[in-house]
Amino acid sequence: GTSGTGKAAQDGATAAAAEDLSAQEKEVNWANWTLYLDYDEKTGSYPSLEAFTKATGITANYSEDIDGNDTYFGKVQAQLAAGQDIGQDIITLTDWMAARLIRLGYTQELDHANIPNAANLLQNLQDVDFDPGRAHSLTWQSGFAGIAWNKEAVPGGLRRVSDLWKPELKGRVEVLDEMRDTMGLLMLEDGVDIAGSWGAAEFDKSLEVLTRQIADGQIRQVKGNSYKEDLISGDALAVICWSGDITQLNFEEGGKWEFAIPESGCTLWSDNLMVPVGSPHKANAEALMNYYYDPVNAATVAAYVNYISPVQGAREAMEKIDPSLVDNPLIFPSDEDLQRAHVFRTLSADEETDFSGRFQQAIGN
Amino acid sequence: MNVLAAPAKPAGGPGAAEKAGGKTLQRRRGRTGYLLILPGFIFMLLFFVLPVFSLLATSLYTKPPGADIGQFAPALEFGNYAVVLGSYWPELLRSFAFALVATAAALLIGYPMAYLVAVRLRGRKLLQGILLVLIIAPFFTSFILRTQAWKQILADEGPVVPVLRALSLLPADGRLTATAFAVVCGLTYNFLPFMTLPIYANLERLDTRLIEAGSDLYASGFTTFRTVTLPLSMPGVIAGTLLTFIPASGDYVNAALLGNNRDTTMIGQVIDSRFFRVVDYPGAAALSFILMLAILVLVTAYVRRFGTKELI
Amino acid sequence: MRKTIGRWLVPVFGGLAFIFLLVPIGYVFAFSFNDAGRTNLSWRGFTLENWLNPCGAPAVCEALGNSLQIGAAATVMATILGTAIAIGLVRYRFRFNATANMLIFLPLATPEVVLGASLLAQFLNIGAELGMGTIIIAHTMFCISFVVVTVKARVASLDPKLEEAAADLYASPLQAFWRVTFPLLLPGIVAAALLAFAMSFDDFIITNFNSGNVDTFPKFIYVAATRGIPAQANVIGSAMFLIALAIVIGGQVLSHRRSKLLAAR
Amino acid sequence: MVQDQLTTPPGEAAATGSTGGADLSLVSVTKRFTDFTAVDGLDLTIPAGSFFALLGPSGCGKTTTLRMVAGLEQPTSGKITIGGRDITGTSAHERPVNTVFQNYALFPHMSVLDNVAFGLKRRRVRGAEEQAKAALELVELGHLAARRPGQLSGGQQQRVALARAVVNRPAVLLLDEPLGALDMKLRRQMQVELKKIQTEVGLTFVHVTHDQEEAMTMADTVAVMNGGKVEQMGAPRDLYELPRTAFVANFLGKSNLIAGTVAEDRGDAVVVDAGGHRLAVRKDRAAVHQGPVLVGIRPEKLTMLWPADAPAPEANLLHGRVLDTSFTGVSTEYLVQVPGVGTLGVFCQNHGQQPARPGDDVVLAWDTGHAFGLGGDQDSTAGAAGEDGP
Amino acid sequence: MVQDQLTTPPGEAAATGSTGGADLSLVSVTKRFTDFTAVDGLDLTIPAGSFFALLGPSGCGKTTTLRMVAGLEQPTSGKITIGGRDITGTSAHERPVNTVFQNYALFPHMSVLDNVAFGLKRRRVRGAEEQAKAALELVELGHLAARRPGQLSGGQQQRVALARAVVNRPAVLLLDEPLGALDMKLRRQMQVELKKIQTEVGLTFVHVTHDQEEAMTMADTVAVMNGGKVEQMGAPRDLYELPRTAFVANFLGKSNLIAGTVAEDRGDAVVVDAGGHRLAVRKDRAAVHQGPVLVGIRPEKLTMLWPADAPAPEANLLHGRVLDTSFTGVSTEYLVQVPGVGTLGVFCQNHGQQPARPGDDVVLAWDTGHAFGLGGDQDSTAGAAGEDGP
Numbered sequence A: 001g002t003s004g005t006g007k008a009a010q011d012g013a014t015a016a017a018a019e020d021l022s023a024q025e026k027e028v029n030w031a032n033w034t035l036y037l038d039y040d041e042k043t044g045s046y047p048s049l050e051a052f053t054k055a056t057g058i059t060a061n062y063s064e065d066i067d068g069n070d071t072y073f074g075k076v077q078a079q080l081a082a083g084q085d086i087g088q089d090i091i092t093l094t095d096w097m098a099a100r101l102i103r104l105g106y107t108q109e110l111d112h113a114n115i116p117n118a119a120n121l122l123q124n125l126q127d128v129d130f131d132p133g134r135a136h137s138l139t140w141q142s143g144f145a146g147i148a149w150n151k152e153a154v155p156g157g158l159r160r161v162s163d164l165w166k167p168e169l170k171g172r173v174e175v176l177d178e179m180r181d182t183m184g185l186l187m188l189e190d191g192v193d194i195a196g197s198w199g200a201a202e203f204d205k206s207l208e209v210l211t212r213q214i215a216d217g218q219i220r221q222v223k224g225n226s227y228k229e230d231l232i233s234g235d236a237l238a239v240i241c242w243s244g245d246i247t248q249l250n251f252e253e254g255g256k257w258e259f260a261i262p263e264s265g266c267t268l269w270s271d272n273l274m275v276p277v278g279s280p281h282k283a284n285a286e287a288l289m290n291y292y293y294d295p296v297n298a299a300t301v302a303a304y305v306n307y308i309s310p311v312q313g314a315r316e317a318m319e320k321i322d323p324s325l326v327d328n329p330l331i332f333p334s335d336e337d338l339q340r341a342h343v344f345r346t347l348s349a350d351e352e353t354d355f356s357g358r359f360q361q362a363i364g365n
Numbered sequence B: 001m002n003v004l005a006a007p008a009k010p011a012g013g014p015g016a017a018e019k020a021g022g023k024t025l026q027r028r029r030g031r032t033g034y035l036l037i038l039p040g041f042i043f044m045l046l047f048f049v050l051p052v053f054s055l056l057a058t059s060l061y062t063k064p065p066g067a068d069i070g071q072f073a074p075a076l077e078f079g080n081y082a083v084v085l086g087s088y089w090p091e092l093l094r095s096f097a098f099a100l101v102a103t104a105a106a107l108l109i110g111y112p113m114a115y116l117v118a119v120r121l122r123g124r125k126l127l128q129g130i131l132l133v134l135i136i137a138p139f140f141t142s143f144i145l146r147t148q149a150w151k152q153i154l155a156d157e158g159p160v161v162p163v164l165r166a167l168s169l170l171p172a173d174g175r176l177t178a179t180a181f182a183v184v185c186g187l188t189y190n191f192l193p194f195m196t197l198p199i200y201a202n203l204e205r206l207d208t209r210l211i212e213a214g215s216d217l218y219a220s221g222f223t224t225f226r227t228v229t230l231p232l233s234m235p236g237v238i239a240g241t242l243l244t245f246i247p248a249s250g251d252y253v254n255a256a257l258l259g260n261n262r263d264t265t266m267i268g269q270v271i272d273s274r275f276f277r278v279v280d281y282p283g284a285a286a287l288s289f290i291l292m293l294a295i296l297v298l299v300t301a302y303v304r305r306f307g308t309k310e311l312i
Numbered sequence C: 001m002r003k004t005i006g007r008w009l010v011p012v013f014g015g016l017a018f019i020f021l022l023v024p025i026g027y028v029f030a031f032s033f034n035d036a037g038r039t040n041l042s043w044r045g046f047t048l049e050n051w052l053n054p055c056g057a058p059a060v061c062e063a064l065g066n067s068l069q070i071g072a073a074a075t076v077m078a079t080i081l082g083t084a085i086a087i088g089l090v091r092y093r094f095r096f097n098a099t100a101n102m103l104i105f106l107p108l109a110t111p112e113v114v115l116g117a118s119l120l121a122q123f124l125n126i127g128a129e130l131g132m133g134t135i136i137i138a139h140t141m142f143c144i145s146f147v148v149v150t151v152k153a154r155v156a157s158l159d160p161k162l163e164e165a166a167a168d169l170y171a172s173p174l175q176a177f178w179r180v181t182f183p184l185l186l187p188g189i190v191a192a193a194l195l196a197f198a199m200s201f202d203d204f205i206i207t208n209f210n211s212g213n214v215d216t217f218p219k220f221i222y223v224a225a226t227r228g229i230p231a232q233a234n235v236i237g238s239a240m241f242l243i244a245l246a247i248v249i250g251g252q253v254l255s256h257r258r259s260k261l262l263a264a265r
Numbered sequence D, E: 001m002v003q004d005q006l007t008t009p010p011g012e013a014a015a016t017g018s019t020g021g022a023d024l025s026l027v028s029v030t031k032r033f034t035d036f037t038a039v040d041g042l043d044l045t046i047p048a049g050s051f052f053a054l055l056g057p058s059g060c061g062k063t064t065t066l067r068m069v070a071g072l073e074q075p076t077s078g079k080i081t082i083g084g085r086d087i088t089g090t091s092a093h094e095r096p097v098n099t100v101f102q103n104y105a106l107f108p109h110m111s112v113l114d115n116v117a118f119g120l121k122r123r124r125v126r127g128a129e130e131q132a133k134a135a136l137e138l139v140e141l142g143h144l145a146a147r148r149p150g151q152l153s154g155g156q157q158q159r160v161a162l163a164r165a166v167v168n169r170p171a172v173l174l175l176d177e178p179l180g181a182l183d184m185k186l187r188r189q190m191q192v193e194l195k196k197i198q199t200e201v202g203l204t205f206v207h208v209t210h211d212q213e214e215a216m217t218m219a220d221t222v223a224v225m226n227g228g229k230v231e232q233m234g235a236p237r238d239l240y241e242l243p244r245t246a247f248v249a250n251f252l253g254k255s256n257l258i259a260g261t262v263a264e265d266r267g268d269a270v271v272v273d274a275g276g277h278r279l280a281v282r283k284d285r286a287a288v289h290q291g292p293v294l295v296g297i298r299p300e301k302l303t304m305l306w307p308a309d310a311p312a313p314e315a316n317l318l319h320g321r322v323l324d325t326s327f328t329g330v331s332t333e334y335l336v337q338v339p340g341v342g343t344l345g346v347f348c349q350n351h352g353q354q355p356a357r358p359g360d361d362v363v364l365a366w367d368t369g370h371a372f373g374l375g376g377d378q379d380s381t382a383g384a385a386g387e388d389g390p
Ligand SMILES: Nc1ncnc2c1ncn2[C@@H]1O[C@H](COP(=O)(O)OP(=O)(O)OP(=O)(O)O)[C@@H](O)[C@H]1O
Pocket: D033, D034, D036, D037, D038, D056, D057, D058, D059, D060, D061, D062, D063, D064, D065
């Protein structure tokens, strides 16, 4: 049975990583979220990646395969557990999921000698509890989960999470299937300190709100990053979403939406680059990480994606690239904003199973 | 094209049919028979029977205390069944309800299609051929692309909803997508060929002289249909309804793309998310098994009731 | 009056059903000409660009290539294995006949999620590397039943006297098979193969469980649906539809012509 | 819709066997398919209660005619009436007509009883089941009521088809070669039963068959069709004894047709010269009395004599030589070559006489009253065996 | 494997028509299906070059016998030899035997020519196409060589089936009711062609048929089978004139069988008392000479006389009353009720005599030499019409 997966997982930690063929195969495959890298609509290409290839001779295959942490994990878990190559050399997942992967031994250890620029990692991100010394991961971007709306349809705008439940938005609201963001915002609205020591009671109280809004048909769908499609098609008018996405959407689809941090606060998260266990191109992956930890490149990405760059010196570099963005609160948040942003506390494995099970059930999975 | 033709018994013509049916259709015994079926059955054994048994085993695993995500231990935890059934019986029932409605709708749509092509256009080979291809060709456009197209066509800002609203066929804030209606439509649409083809294969061999005999015996067009055509095409209808109902009740793509998270969740979605999101293999396996058993029970009852051993 | 309604009811209703069947395909076709951006959701203007450059979104063509390969391999395997089973079951007697028939029916009665999930469990158990191989096996497995059902009908309607006639005319059993049985079953086998290919080409659920990191066309689209399906996918979807249509109609027209010619002689 | 008489309880009718049929008449009925005229200005009147047989080669339009009467096909022009009522425009299920189809067309999904009760139930006749049972008894199949048609033998199926039609007491019962598929033994047996039922029930029967013997033994009136038209119609014996065309002469039994020219008029008879032989034909049995003519004589009407036994040279005497003989049990068929005339067929019932052998010289004689004369402009092989063959 | 003679170029053979067949013999052949003995210790020798007809009611084992000869069925016990060579164990494709199947079994996916050439090609005969063409010419279908069987009429298909078998010059050609599905006209025509081909080609033909007339006109030897056994075998005329069992008497044509008891021995004849009537039967035509006996007399052997014309009371004279008459064209059949004896059938060729009518009193007479005597312990209706009916 599927216990094989479990067994392999345990062995995986000790299993030798795949042989590195980087020297022969000058390529690197990178799975990322949508709206997470600078994109040139005219050529349909990613400029910074092309520059990377030019600089290193390594071809980068970029795929926007990740719609949500859970869905992506589900998709690759079996192969990772078996120590197989999942066809990706870098995957980009959020802290808590990165923690799970590293814990389960699904990642390869990074050779920091190959990533001298890793030294540029912001101080407060250098020593995270799930990956002491960043042996397995490097932050890609950080960001907030907040609320956004269609400016035409909701001229008054939204200020609080509970504004999403306005009758005129019935059936046109979407929330994220990312439990920590959706539940985080709802719990913050309910006055819970999500970084602190809350328990099942608090979780359940907010889950009930979610359940009710879904049951009432206020919430149309619960989605991953694909909420973007529904914003464009008009099926969704207001959403719980990720901060940088809206700026990019406005850029690509013509300024229709606005993002805000709700009054009760927002979640703060980071996504991490990792090399999965079966990858045969670890050195190439490291070269890519090194490239994006160059402050100039980091600033180039940040200028497009509008997420918080984890790279020391990106702000300085931004001055040269686009001075107007130096004060963009999404890229370089003010202390005040950071004050209102909270990191969802780490869950034990049992809590994880319990909460995520109930969350999935609430959102009808 | 004899797609999914459920073999119909010859209508029992005189003499000739009896002769053909008698000793000539005798079956042989022998090694060749085994040589013919063995490779296929070994394949099915390896990749269908064994997997189903490993799924059964998985459904009884437990999560040992302190085990991490995705780690389970072999056991005989029948409680898994109680747990998932307790939580997900509504989705199970809903799946069957949706599949039932979709099957009925597909029958209502597919039967006239099949009848048109098989009976009304009998003899017009070319036109028949073209329409038959049109029935299967959608498979080549990709199921998801078509469903996505429906999603766009029926979207709130798409071409249909505003018209329906203007005609007051839909309330001002009414919508078509993200509703149970949309999911059922998607199911109906996507499994329509599975309904149409077996009915076509059956009607194609319908002896139209029986229809004439019906009208000769004072039955009006509709009565002839009800008393002669329909009962005679039952094997096709049964094959079609089974081939529609079964995959429809286990489907999750339509619900995922066209549904919401409230009243459209189908059991397939749950199984998928138990497997892939929650990483609860025993639960997912147990649910799979419950679904399979439920379908087997329903199908057996149905086939018993309406009698046809053609498919089984 | 009532008679006229009766006469027209079926064609009108049947015609509407065909339209229902074809509307989304028309939509897919139309949007293959959209001058789309990263998403292909709203009409932005007509262009031939997508058709001229169908591999403009490279992953699409790669996925299509995989799908075609998988379809071909699974079709060949399922057709061979399934045809053999069909002939065996109709023409020979076995002690476990009922069991054999049940074994063919069961996969049809099993929802795709269950098939996909159980097969995945099996593959993981034996440590098989997910990829083209596992997809082909999975597709072969679910196609076999359809092939058996389709070909069985044909075998059953085949007059066994013809094979006896062949034996009577000095054909060894093998010759009788290749010269008589097989050509007569061929239309049924072709129909079965076509169906198998169509189902393989269109499968998503089972594939999604067992494909690992290999993208098939439906899988590509399912994933792409979350971020924007490129217009090239519409091109390929439309093209496949048109090609399938052209091949089968072409075949029909040819055989129609031939039979007319023959009849005329 | 359905005629009044159809609603009289058939149970009683069956008991008394007296409902009788209704006159069926076709008035210049024509049926044209796209490029083919299948029935060509057909006029036909079939008196109520008669057993009418329609005979003719394959493709001559028999089935098409029946289908128009049943309402399964609409005539291109012309009128069909039953009992004086015009039914041309009505549809099949509204006509007081039932058909016994060639292949029976029994509903395979219904029991025998349900098959028979089908028509009654459609007309919501009360006691349908009982009547159906009675009808099944009539055809002696009461004990098989619960079976499916597939479980019956061909002959039994045929009787079910008959019961299914008869039970409705239609004004007209159409039988489209219902015996075509049976072997000869069964066929003869069915003929007897069919005739018995018709006599008992007294309906108007229109029976299509390929089998002349069947037509002649069963029917009151026979019509021979050819190319969409009726060639000749009348009592079977009349048609057989005095055919009016070469087609009828050949199609109904065998005929020896000898081409010649009228040489002499003897008042009540003409004498025909055929290859130097003089053959007399009674004027009332001759279609033409001068010019070219075909003299017809049936093989069984010829007497074969040894030359020694032959009467003095006179008309109606031909010398020839036996070419071939074939023993068929009841009789022996001889082919006799007559110089100047051709080959003639002769039937001799096997009474124990010394059979002639190939090569023997013989004399053929016949009674003038048995010869018939036909217009000499016809193809003497029209309608003969093989004419409509492969 | 295949006999030597099969490889002699059939082209030549066809030209000379002289290859001839080979003796076929079955030695106590038995075929038992699970619970049924279809053929029961059958002994049969069919001389080379003869036309042998196998007759019998449905289910009597004719097809099974043929299938065993063809190798499509294995006998449970017994031996089959062709030209002296034991072929019992060989499989169908190795036997110098070909079959013309009842439904022809033409390969629908091949042209007519390919059908005919099939057997030759399997045996890698050179010039297969040419020989096939020649065989098609023989059956006069050369012009249709390119057609598919589906595009031929029934009669044409039958001829293709024949050509396909004949072209192989098999030692034995089996014909399993190949004419069963044809209408009578076509059937007679095919019979002639079949006989012609057999005469020309000179193979051994074994022909299964339900049609006695067919068997009698075509075959050199007829065997009547019943219940898996041969009841009687001989020249057609011998079987007809002197059947040995009630079954044969009834099955081959019609017979009047009158039950009685031998009352007197006259030396060369016995006199039978039947219901008070005295009937004489020649001893050489009687199977038993004492005790209960069945006196048989064919309907055509009876002479029907007006009582006034009857000779003085004597043996072989029965007084009766006409019950029913039926005109069949060539002859009229009378059913005559004879008190103390039953109903007798009488055929009278229609020679122009004054026909008797139902109710008329008549006298039936016959020649003693035409009567035959059978053991009286048999069922007098065995093998009669209806016996194997529905
Ligand atoms: N639907 C049709 N379209 C064109 N021609 C037709 C059609 N139906 C019948 N015919 C032609 O009309 C002619 C008469 O056909 P019909 O079936 O009445 O013949 P039939 O006398 O019943 O012959 P048979 O004895 O073979 O049954 C035939 O030549 C047939 O080919």
